[in-house]
Amino acid sequence: MLSIKLPQLLRVHQVPRVFWEDGIISGYRHPTSSALDCVLSSFQMTNETVNIWTHFLPTWFLELENPRLSKVLRTVAFAYPFFFDNLPLFYRLLLCSSGGFSCGQEALSASHSYHLLCALLTGFLFASHLPERLAPGRFDYIGHSHQLFHICAVLGTHFQLEAVLADMGARRDWLAAHCPPSSLAATVATMGLAVAGNLLIIAIFTAALLRAPQACLLLQETQPESIGRAKGQ
Template identity: 25%
Template structure:
């Protein structure tokens, strides 16, 4: 018969060693994180303070770590990989930009594929005549593309509200002119394709 006393004898030892090992690892991790944080804080590649940059580029209660103005593009490109008071902000913007942009591209390609290759109705002819055809899925994907664009615009406005508010607001003439221009271009596109279709009909 299996001797359970030996198992019971070793359990407290295993438990104690496991807890001790976890405690030691957590302490080591804490010390490493603390030393890394201190080393990052001690880095001073960008020495400018809030007094050295234009007021529009300063943040309340942020005193140092500002980048120089009127520098070549290479200066700001390289600053992406160094520590300053905008490093986290810049990378969070890039993550948001890529997530919105890549999401829109993927959705548009997927929707265009459904529409261009008649998917999925080509696999079930007659079964998706009223709902579920590729054209419907294309519109659904475009809906989500527009939703991502709206979220992206809102996110951009929220993160750059101070700069955007200082710019001139679009007036009624500008908005009306944009709408009229869009309608005129739509008319030109419709006229062009109707003419091309008419030429093909006459050719046949």
């Protein structure tokens, strides 16, 4: 029989401080895991398993060198596209509230409300580290804030798309009369630019990571005696 040995999981005191999460005590993967270990850990219950399965594209941030700055940048990375994408909605709501603009039924649909609620919950969970802060160790595998954050983000995206489709349906006649028709070539070109931009960002940060020898040193700042004790148990 073919047997596969799953990677060893560590407790919080066995990994470098830069990887510590508030209120998460156990279920940490080894910071220098091999590529095979990373793949196998996707099918092992760790404190990142749910996160892995809710998104597949990894990010690279100043995480090792400056964790606090990394947290700020990650928060901005979520907040900026949210406000940018919703500027038309905020503008419409401002005009509706001023009374000088005739708003149709699509102005404040249920999908808009659910989308904004999920967005607020997403930001709150990402910044607060609740509920694991209230009961450290109880939510290491299921129910910690990062998992709930992913779920709220996915739901928020769903309701946002539903709201966009509702707006398009309600304004179809106006769009047909005032906007140029879309073509397959324009759609493909837009998708190509988006993919090229994402690949460029990944390439830039990957190159920066490979050029930073201090990153390897930070990854090795484990406590050998703690790991040794864990292996002997």
